[in-house]
Amino acid sequence: MIQTIGVVGAGTIGRGVAQSFAQAGFDVVLVDVSAAQLASALEQIGRDLLVLGMLPGARPGNGEAPEKVLARIRTATALAELSCADFVVENVTEDWAVKRAVYEELDTVCRPEVIFGVNTSAVPITRVGSVTRRAGQVLGLHFMNPVPMLDTVEVVRGTYTGEDTLAAATGLLERIGKEAIVVADAPGFVTNRVLMPTINEAVFCVQDGVATPEQVDRMFRGCFGHRMGPLETGDLIGLDTILNSITVLYESYRDSKYRPAPLLVRMVEAGQLGRKTGQGFYSY
Ligand SMILES: NC(=O)c1ccc[n+]([C@@H]2O[C@H](COP(=O)([O-])OP(=O)(O)OC[C@H]3O[C@@H](n4cnc5c(N)ncnc54)[C@H](O)[C@@H]3O)[C@@H](O)[C@H]2O)c1
Numbered sequence: 001m002i003q004t005i006g007v008v009g010a011g012t013i014g015r016g017v018a019q020s021f022a023q024a025g026f027d028v029v030l031v032d033v034s035a036a037q038l039a040s041a042l043e044q045i046g047r048d049l050l051v052l053g054m055l056p057g058a059r060p061g062n063g064e065a066p067e068k069v070l071a072r073i074r075t076a077t078a079l080a081e082l083s084c085a086d087f088v089v090e091n092v093t094e095d096w097a098v099k100r101a102v103y104e105e106l107d108t109v110c111r112p113e114v115i116f117g118v119n120t121s122a123v124p125i126t127r128v129g130s131v132t133r134r135a136g137q138v139l140g141l142h143f144m145n146p147v148p149m150l151d152t153v154e155v156v157r158g159t160y161t162g163e164d165t166l167a168a169a170t171g172l173l174e175r176i177g178k179e180a181i182v183v184a185d186a187p188g189f190v191t192n193r194v195l196m197p198t199i200n201e202a203v204f205c206v207q208d209g210v211a212t213p214e215q216v217d218r219m220f221r222g223c224f225g226h227r228m229g230p231l232e233t234g235d236l237i238g239l240d241t242i243l244n245s246i247t248v249l250y251e252s253y254r255d256s257k258y259r260p261a262p263l264l265v266r267m268v269e270a271g272q273l274g275r276k277t278g279q280g281f282y283s284y
Pocket residue numbers: 008009010011012013014031032033034037091092093094095098102119120121122142143144145236237238241
């Protein structure tokens with residue numbers, strides 16, 4: 001029986017994953033290298049729980065006092081604290097060197113039967129499995145941002161991902177009110193293979209003076225009925241994550257259609273990462 005969830009990485013996505021599991025009654029151990037990040041994640045979760053409680057529609061944990069949900073989340077700065085975890089969802093920085101080191105350590109810390117859910121925008125799941133001794137128990141769990149609000153998860157089957165692993169993971173997602181769509185392992189899977197070039201091309205439009213960010217986004221909302229345009233989506237995801245993801249696609253497919261827009265590179269170098277730094281294509 002899965003009861004304790006290890007969540008690695010307390011950034012934009014990790015804190016949402018921790019919140020979703022805690023809301024559904026799971027015990028969560030949330031690990032990040034940065035104690036400051038853990039403190040800010042707990043604060044943000046507290047705020048999000050208040051907002052979520054006011055929204056219509058039933059979600060696991062709705063109506064429960066935020067402090068009760070928060071009490072189910074324990075924080076730690078060492079992966080060794082995950083020896084008690086029954087299932088792990090990893091959400092660290094989208095950088096293969098960082099993720100690789102995390103998986104090598106998780107593999108020694110966690111019990112052999114524990115499943116690892118990889119939350120990545122574009123790193124191949126088979127590559128992650130290959131640095132562990134449990135490739136059959138590694139799968140992609142691509143949660144979307146903001147995690148507590150979005151009910152669909154792109155689940156990725158690596159070359160060696162077992163049927164039992166898929167069944168356990170999709171069953172677990174159901175318990176937190178989320179539906180799985182299972183796809184094959186290819187860089188960017190489906191969501192980011194389509195979304196990242198769209199955002200990148202929108203950046204080119206701004207860079208080339210074709211349109212302002214507001215015009216680009218209004219076009220997607222007004223002409224296509226999208227809830228958000230590509231540049232506001234980029235600001236929400238984090239422009240550093242966008243740049244990392246499009247770079248992974250570029251290197252994986254060796255296709256120039258994925259080359260990052262120079263304006264995107266410049267904004268990331270300037271620390272204009274979107275909502276998380278207060279400045280991206282818009283000011284927050
Ligand atoms: N932001 C999105 O919308 C989004 C959506 C889906 C998937 N993802 C993926 O989720 C992952 C996390 O993205 P994010 O946007 O939350 O990034 P983020 O930069 O907001 O957070 C990453 C966190 O990982 C922590 N970290 C770094 N190295 C670590 C280590 N060795 N051990 C523990 N913690 C460590 C950092 O301190 C930081 O808090 C990435 O792989 C990203 O591609 C992001």
